[in-house]
Amino acid sequence: MDASLRIDLAWMFRTGRAKAGAHLFGSLHWTCGGEPSGSITYSAIMDTPGEERLELTYTRGSGDDREHVRQTVRLCFTRPQYGGKRWWMICPYRHIRVGKLYLPPGGDRFASREAWRLGYLCQRDAARDRPFERLFRLQKKLGCNQGWEAGLRRPKGMWNRTFERHLERYMDLDAECAVEVMAMMGRFGGR
Known part of the structure; x- marks a missing residue:
């Protein structure tokens, strides 16, 4: 679309x-x-x-x-x-x-x-890409560089407890991304 x-x-x-x-x-x-x-x-x-x-x-x-x-x-x-x-x-x-x-x-x-038969962008994302897309959106929201394992930093003026909540979410998404990368490596290794 x-x-x-x-x-x-x-x-x-x-x-x-x-x-x-x-x-x-x-x-x-x-x-x-x-x-x-x-x-x-x-x-x-x-x-x-x-x-x-x-x-x-x-x-x-x-x-x-x-x-x-x-x-x-x-x-x-x-x-x-x-x-x-x-x-x-x-x-x-x-x-x-x-x-x-x-x-x-x-x-x-x-x-x-x-x-x-036009789909929304989220409908075209493969299931394996969704954790990465959510991670990148969180990084973008906080004004950080986007990329897997690019990290997260607390924006100026953000409350520590708010950042801690975002950091916890980041860690969960990072773990999901690691699972997807390992699965992909397993598929490539199996060829």
């Missing part, structure tokens, strides 16, 4: 790009590493009850393979118990309510995460 273009309907409402009872239009732009990575124009047509939708217009491909795409995404809402309305997009392929649609690299239309 990292390199995918994403349309977030809640964000569009928060930023005034979509509004119930109105017909608004504009453009959305994406960047990756500070460089432009995509843009589309849209119309948020919400002024006719029962016919609310997003009309997306964009170009994909280049040269002779260039395709002008016009995609319609239906909208619906639910009424939460605390009142008001919560708006949703209907995935054009799975026909399920979603808050976000994605267009991955090489994709041809915006669709739900489920339709594109």
Whole structure:
């Protein structure tokens, strides 16, 4: 999902790009590493009850393979118990309510995460990598160098008892990492 273009309907409402009872239009732009990575124009047509939708217009491909795409995404809402309305997009392929649609690299239309079979980063981590990822997150949180056996230092201003709690967690994660390294070495040694 990292390199995918994403349309977030809640964000569009928060930023005034979509509004119930109105017909608004504009453009959305994406960047990756500070460089432009995509843009589309849209119309948020919400002024006719029962016919609310997003009309997306964009170009994909280049040269002779260039395709002008016009995609319609239906909208619906639910009424939460605390009142008001919560708006949703209907995935054009799975026909399920979603808050976000994605267009991955090489994709041809915006669709739900489920339709594109996109996973979250934590779902792509192998089980053997998880202790290392948790260890690196702890090191990053404390402003330390990241790496197995890179150590941990108490940040200035942190209470000693707080640091002791983090240090205990670090030692547990370090032990889990050692177990994974030993298992990996055993697999390589067995070949």
